[in-house]
Amino acid sequence: MKPTNTHDPEYFHKVVDCQHACPAHTPVPEYIRLIAAGKYTEAYMINWESNVFPGVLGRTCDRPCEPACRRGRVEEEPVAICRLKRVAADYKDDITHLLPDIPTIKNGNKIALIGGGPASLSVARDLAPLGYEIDLYDDQKKGGGMMRSQIPAFRLPEEVLDHEVNYILDMGIHTHFNQYVTSLKDIVNKGYDAIFVGTGAPKGKDLIVPGREEGKANIHIGIEWLASVAFEHTSKIGKNVIVLGGGNTAMDCCRTSRRLGGEQVKVVVRSPFGEMKASPWEKEDAMHEDIPILDNHVPKQFVVEEGKLKGMTFEKVYAHWENGKRSLIPTGEPDVFIPADDVIVAIGQENRFEWIERDLGIEFDNWDMPVLDEKTFASTRSGVFFGGDAALGPKNVITAVAQGHQAAVSIDLYCNGEDINNRPAPNVKLFSTKMGIHEWSYDNDVTVDLRYVVPQADKKETLRDRKKEVELGFDLKTAFKEAQRCLNCDVQTVFTESKCIECDACMDICPTSCINFTSNEDDEETLRMKLLVPAINKTQDIMVSDILKTGRVMVKDEDMCLHCGLCAERCPTAAWDMKQFLYNTAKAGHFCYA
Numbered sequence: 001m002k003p004t005n006t007h008d009p010e011y012f013h014k015v016v017d018c019q020h021a022c023p024a025h026t027p028v029p030e031y032i033r034l035i036a037a038g039k040y041t042e043a044y045m046i047n048w049e050s051n052v053f054p055g056v057l058g059r060t061c062d063r064p065c066e067p068a069c070r071r072g073r074v075e076e077e078p079v080a081i082c083r084l085k086r087v088a089a090d091y092k093d094d095i096t097h098l099l100p101d102i103p104t105i106k107n108g109n110k111i112a113l114i115g116g117g118p119a120s121l122s123v124a125r126d127l128a129p130l131g132y133e134i135d136l137y138d139d140q141k142k143g144g145g146m147m148r149s150q151i152p153a154f155r156l157p158e159e160v161l162d163h164e165v166n167y168i169l170d171m172g173i174h175t176h177f178n179q180y181v182t183s184l185k186d187i188v189n190k191g192y193d194a195i196f197v198g199t200g201a202p203k204g205k206d207l208i209v210p211g212r213e214e215g216k217a218n219i220h221i222g223i224e225w226l227a228s229v230a231f232e233h234t235s236k237i238g239k240n241v242i243v244l245g246g247g248n249t250a251m252d253c254c255r256t257s258r259r260l261g262g263e264q265v266k267v268v269v270r271s272p273f274g275e276m277k278a279s280p281w282e283k284e285d286a287m288h289e290d291i292p293i294l295d296n297h298v299p300k301q302f303v304v305e306e307g308k309l310k311g312m313t314f315e316k317v318y319a320h321w322e323n324g325k326r327s328l329i330p331t332g333e334p335d336v337f338i339p340a341d342d343v344i345v346a347i348g349q350e351n352r353f354e355w356i357e358r359d360l361g362i363e364f365d366n367w368d369m370p371v372l373d374e375k376t377f378a379s380t381r382s383g384v385f386f387g388g389d390a391a392l393g394p395k396n397v398i399t400a401v402a403q404g405h406q407a408a409v410s411i412d413l414y415c416n417g418e419d420i421n422n423r424p425a426p427n428v429k430l431f432s433t434k435m436g437i438h439e440w441s442y443d444n445d446v447t448v449d450l451r452y453v454v455p456q457a458d459k460k461e462t463l464r465d466r467k468k469e470v471e472l473g474f475d476l477k478t479a480f481k482e483a484q485r486c487l488n489c490d491v492q493t494v495f496t497e498s499k500c501i502e503c504d505a506c507m508d509i510c511p512t513s514c515i516n517f518t519s520n521e522d523d524e525e526t527l528r529m530k531l532l533v534p535a536i537n538k539t540q541d542i543m544v545s546d547i548l549k550t551g552r553v554m555v556k557d558e559d560m561c562l563h564c565g566l567c568a569e570r571c572p573t574a575a576w577d578m579k580q581f582l583y584n585t586a587k588a589g590h591f592c593y594a
Contacts, residue, residue, distance in 0.1 A: 001520060001527055003546040003553075006494070009428040012581040014541060015558050016490045018081060021068035023402035025426075025585045026050040028065055028081055029490040033442060035087055036483035038476075043088035045098055049584065051085075052122050052168075052401050053147070055160045058086025059471065060151055062248075062279060062396040070487050074562075077451035079485045080474075087479040089160075095167075100129035102171050107131035109415045112192040114181050117145020118397045119388030120198035121168045122404025123411065126588040128171035130412060135192075136173050139180035143169055146200050146389070147397060149227035150249065152256050153467040184356045184384075194383045194411045197356075197370075198404070201349040201389040207244060211302030215309035215343075219302065222249045222346030229256055229466070238341020241265045242312055244299060245346035246276035251283065253344045254291045259466035266338060267293045268312075270328060272319050285470070289459065298328060300335060302343065311339040349394045360384075369393065376420045377407040385410055405587060412588035424586035433491055433578050434568075440578055442491055444565040447484045488563050492581045495554055497546045499575035506567035506576055507532075514560035515567060520544070520553045531555060 005011065014020050018028040027046055034043035047054035061082045069078030109132050113120040116138030124134050142148060143165040147156065169175060181187060187195055204221035206212075212219065218238070222245065228234040241262040243254040246269035257265045267286065269276055273295040276283065283293060297314035304310065314336045317328040351369060356362060361381040363371040370379050370386050377385050387407040388400035410420045433441040455472045456462075462470050474482060507515045513532040521527040528535040528542060535542050540559035547553060568576040 001522070001524060001544050001553075004541070004543045006543065009426055009583060011541065012430070012490075012492050013426075013583045015492060015561075016581065016583070017068040017070055017540075018065040018079075018489065019583065021064045022051075023064065023399045024051045024405065025402075025583065026065075027490065027582060027584065029486055029488050030582060031088060032079070032081070032084055032483045032486045033488070035084055036443070036480055036486075040088050040091040041093045041095060041098075044092040044095060047085055047088060048095070048167075049587075051398060052125055052404075053118065053164045053397065054085050055089035055164050056147055056156060057398060058082060058084075058089050059156050059160070060147075061085070061398055064398070070489050070562075071485055073559075075450065080451055080454070080482050083454050083471075083474060084479060084483060086473050087476075090473055091476065099167060099171075102128055103131040105131070106133045109133070109193040110135070110191070111411060111415075112187050112190070112195045113137065113198060114184075114187065114195065115145060115198035115200060115388070115390065116140060116143040116175075116177070117198055117200050117388055117400060118147060119390070119400040119404040119407070120145070120196060121165065122401045123196050123198070123387065123408045124171065124173050125168045126405060126408035127411065128168075128173065130589045132415075134173050135176060136169075137176045137179050137181050137187075139178065141177050143175065143177075145198070146223075149230050150223050150252070152226065152252050153230070154255070154259070154462060154465075154470050155252070157467070157469050182355050184360060184362075188360065188384075192383075193415050194385065196407055196411065197379075197384065197386045197390050198388045198400070199352075199390045201351050201394040203350040203352045204345065205348040205350055207299060207345045207347060209299055209301050211304045211309075214304040214307065215302040218309040218340075218342045220342065220344045222253050222344050223349060225344055226252060226256065229260070234260070236261050239263045240311075240339050240341045242338055242340040242343045243267045243346060244343065245269060245348070246271055246278055246295075247346065247348070248278050248282050249349070250344075250346035251278050251286045253346045254286055255289055256466060257342075257344065258289050258291065258463055262342075265291050267291060268297045268299070268314060268338065269293065269295050270298050270317070271326075272296060275319070275326075288456075289463065294338075296328075296331075297336060303337065309340065309343065311337055312343060313337050349389070351390060351393070373421075375406070375423070376410040377403060378410055378414075378420060383414060405585065408588040409586065424590045426586055427582075427584040429582040430492070430494070430579050433580050440491075440565055442488055442578075442580070443484070444488065444491070444563070444578070445484075446487065446562055446564055447481075449481055449485055451485065452478050452482045490581050490583075491563050491565075491578050493556065493561060493563065493565075493567060494577045494579045495543070495545055495556070496575050496577070497548060497554075499573045500545075500548055500554065501573055501575075502548055502550055502552065503572065505570045505572065509566045509570045511564065511566065512560040512562060514557040516555045516557075517548075517552050518555060519551070520547070527555060528557075531557060533557065533560060535559060 072078040387403040545554040
């Protein structure tokens with residue numbers, strides 16, 4: 001095999017598994033080290049530069065970083081990355097002086113943002129410091145989009161959301177709230193230099209089975225019902241409630257129902273429990289609040305008697321997999337009747353683009369979604385871009401933020417007459433952490449502590465008040481201990497062939513036997529299998545050196561490395577060094593604030 005090109009910034013980026021898995025590529029180990037050092041403001045700003053809403057995401061993120069966490073390979077639970085993000089938000093100082101300056105003299109370009117959610121706000125945050133004049137349109141009374149209408153206050157307090165949304169709106173954004181855009185053509189005719197559509201997926205899927213029309217007074221669409229509660233149009237619900245669906249929206253609906261008077265609240269889902277789309281912690285929180293989850297139940301009909309909803313009947317099924325496809329097979333048992341005063345349908349979301357005229361040159365696919373370039377988020381009409389759930393379908397807040405960043409890059413390039421496909425390179429740094437022969441500028445001791453549990457408020461209190469936050473967050477002592485569980489995967493083991501004397505000391509001292517000196521092979525599979533510990537995780541690379549003086553090569557399994565630094569401490573010639581790798585995705589203007 002050829003030597004690994006470690007000069008490619010994506011090589012070491014992939015080794016920082018948590019950051020690589022984050023859609024916005026937040027430098028996770030960097031801000032966790034800052035938290036451990038008590039530098040909460042600095043940690044917050046590292047987050048703010050990448051994910052825009054640290055306080056929001058520290059409470060509500062879907063946490064794609066945590067399944068990727070290297071800690072999860074040596075014990076059951078990963079580092080509590082998400083909740084550490086909240087620590088930075090909860091304990092930071094005032095940051096207003098650290099925010100970018102907004103030019104009083106604008107650059108001459110005017111941008112329209114349709115929708116006030118995380119994608120549009122991310123575009124605004126990136127473009128406002130560059131001198132763009134920005135108009136934001138939204139039908140709600142405040143910014144935030146689905147973060148405000150669909151995430152209950154017991155998970156995300158309104159003041160936290162307001163705080164972080166206003167950081168952006170205070171950048172001189174012209175807001176047009178309580179204004180529902182009914183025509184994209186009208187916006188186009190206003191002469192904007194570029195338009196960004198970030199309207200989310202505002203339509204909840206309905207369930208059409210017998211009894212739907214007759215029982216409609218007590219059958220609610222999940223996201224619409226959550227919005228009605230958030231804006232205080234709805235304040236109560238029946239004692240017996242069925243929530244249909246297995247996603248995070250269903251979990252929010254059932255927990256909200258408990259707070260509005262639901263005494264017997266049940267979640268009913270078609271799929272097996274383990275295949276539900278809801279995050280594991282969302283399901284745990286629901287069950288902690290005495291909400292049973294009934295899986296393998298397919299809805300058959302709404303039961304309505306004398307014009308009043310009485311409940312639903314379900315067919316019991318089991319999942320059968322064949323050739324990678326799942327089928328739900330009836331068990332043959334009698335149908336199950338579950339009484340209900342109200343039913344909340346939370347089985348998915350859809351986009352609504354009836355307000356976009358079809359003669360504007362914006363193409364739509366067979367699913368009525370805009371045809372987009374998935375790298376630039378450009379539509380088929382020049383100057384019109386999409387992002388968030390409106391672009392590629394419902395995902396989550398952090399994905400919307402990441403797409404907003406990329407759309408902002410495209411808008412900036414477009415307005416400057418440049419090729420939007422010529423994407424700016426990431427901002428990358430690689431620097432030694434060596435302070436002495438056996439001393440590093442980071443704490444490389446591998447702690448054996450297990451994951452710490454985030455405390456919650458008393459259930460009796462939280463179920464009485466829908467606005468009382470359930471999770472209390474880590475205190476500073478616990479936050480430090482949890483931060484110490486991080487393995488510092490961004491501090492890379494960098495190997496210099498010319499300094500190596502092939503004494504094998506690094507191989508002897510490596511606690512995971514991930515370093516190997518061996519003969520090279522023509523194909524990767526053979527080389528992976530002949531290592532001291534075969535490198536079986538092919539999703540992570542192996543590092544292969546150039547040919548050494550004995551004809552051997554050094555091969556390191558990046559998947560097994562703990563970044564403990566023992567190899568660099570033991571090496572008598574400094575062929576190994578521990579170098580911190582800092583990777584920031586390029587933002588509009590080719591400039592990063594961190």
